């Protein structure tokens with residue numbers, strides 16, 4: 508069942524950034540993201556400034572840059588989309604390396620990429636320097652809705668259990684000659700995910716029973 | 730004396746119409762350790778879920794130390810009856826062992842120093858006090874099972890109900906859990922398929938089959954009744970023969986009358 512290792516996003520350390528109170532970091536991230544999103548796309552130098560700030564923060568945190576880079580793959584679908592924009596967008600065209608690209612498209616693509624990358628990098632840095640439990644406590648201190656914080660807590664708690672369950676189901680499939688990576692077997696994979704959903708749902712019911720059995724009445728004790 | 734557990738004529742069918750319990754009578758007195766045996770699908774877990782009001786009986790009654798299991802008493806019933814579920818991952822849902830053990834007593838209204846005291850005491854009883862700051866999902870299965878027992882002990886239950894406590898434990902963890910259970914000063918009802926475990930820990934055994942109690946007596950007598958065992962799909966594991974092991978001795982091995 509559960510695995511012996513910590514959270515995949517968290518990088519253990521004792522830097523000032525690791526030690527900073529979680530709610531301050533959360534507010535910092537929120538503020539940063541807001542400012543980045545509101546900055547006009549054409550202010551290229553300002554974006555370079557944002558990146559510099561982030562890189563300094565990474566430096567202070569002593570999280571290896573490669574550790575963050577590897578986890579930035581979540582951004583890939585986003586990047587693909589951004590790269591397509593200059594090809595399909597309308598407006599005046601410019602020639603870049605022999606390709607005819609839309610000029611407003613290029614600007615839009617830059618905006619998407621710059622804002623996306625900065626946001627993802629900042630979020631990863633927060634996740635790398637903050638334990639999930641501290642993050643939840645931080646959210647609580649910021650008066651995030653209690654139910655929301657509870658749900659996120661359960662998500663973190665059962666992430667390992669559910670991924671472990673999925674892992675075992677995939678092993679069982681492979682042992683019976685199904686290759687989850689081959690498109691031919693995707694229907695089987697879809698059914699497996701369905702089963703995983705049902706199992707997770709039933710687990711949720713059992714957890715709820717266990718909570719009721721210990722006097723839970725709908726509010727977390729505090 | 731009022732029995733800790735008083736089940737009379739309990740019948741229950743699941744919403745899909747399957748009759749899981751068909752008139753169960755069971756009395757457990759203070760200080761007893763009783764094994765609840767029976768084949769897969771006999772209704773053992775269903776019975777357990779009636780003991781603290783998770784399921785509502787179709788007919789019949791359940792009372793805990795004289796208090797009927799009814800809606801208006803649920804909070805007190807759930808304090809009196811401590812259920813340890815089969816899968817510790819269902820039972821341990823908080824971020825740390827301490828928070829998890831504190832969940833029950835905090836729901837009872839304990840706070841601050843008293844709560845901390847209660848948590849440490851329960852963790853001490855199962856030998857897990859050193860793990861109080863760890864997240865439960867980073868513990869081994871046997872450790873999680875022990876913490877699950879502690880979460881329930883922290884509520885100071887009058888009766889501890891365990892659903893297959895020895896399942897998935899390695900032999901050493903299984904024995905350690907037996908030592909813990911034997912050392913507790915609490916009434917125990919233990920659902921199990923592990924017949925040697927039942928003989929070792931519980932002087933008295935009740936056999937449930939197809940929703941009915943078909944035997945109730947000294948565990949040694951139940952396990953050595955070949956006809957009964959065969960009729961209800963109960964089989965001794967290879968190499969285990971209670972007749973060779975002998976009738977367990979000691980002051981607690983004689984089932985109390987009643």
Ligand SMILES: Nc1ncnc2c1ncn2[C@@H]1O[C@H](COP(=O)(O)OP(=O)(O)OP(=O)(O)O)[C@@H](O)[C@H]1O
Nearest residue numbers: 743745747749767768769770771772773774775776
């Ligand atoms: N949620 C449910 N809906 C419908 N029928 C159920 C449900 N849960 C259990 N049953 C049925 O009720 C009967 C008793 O089930 P129960 O889980 O109480 O058995 P058990 O004695 O605990 O078995 P095991 O030893 O396998 O744990 C079984 O026939 C089972 O199929």
Ligand SMILES: [Mg+2]
Nearest residue numbers: 773774775892
């Ligand atoms: Mg069962």
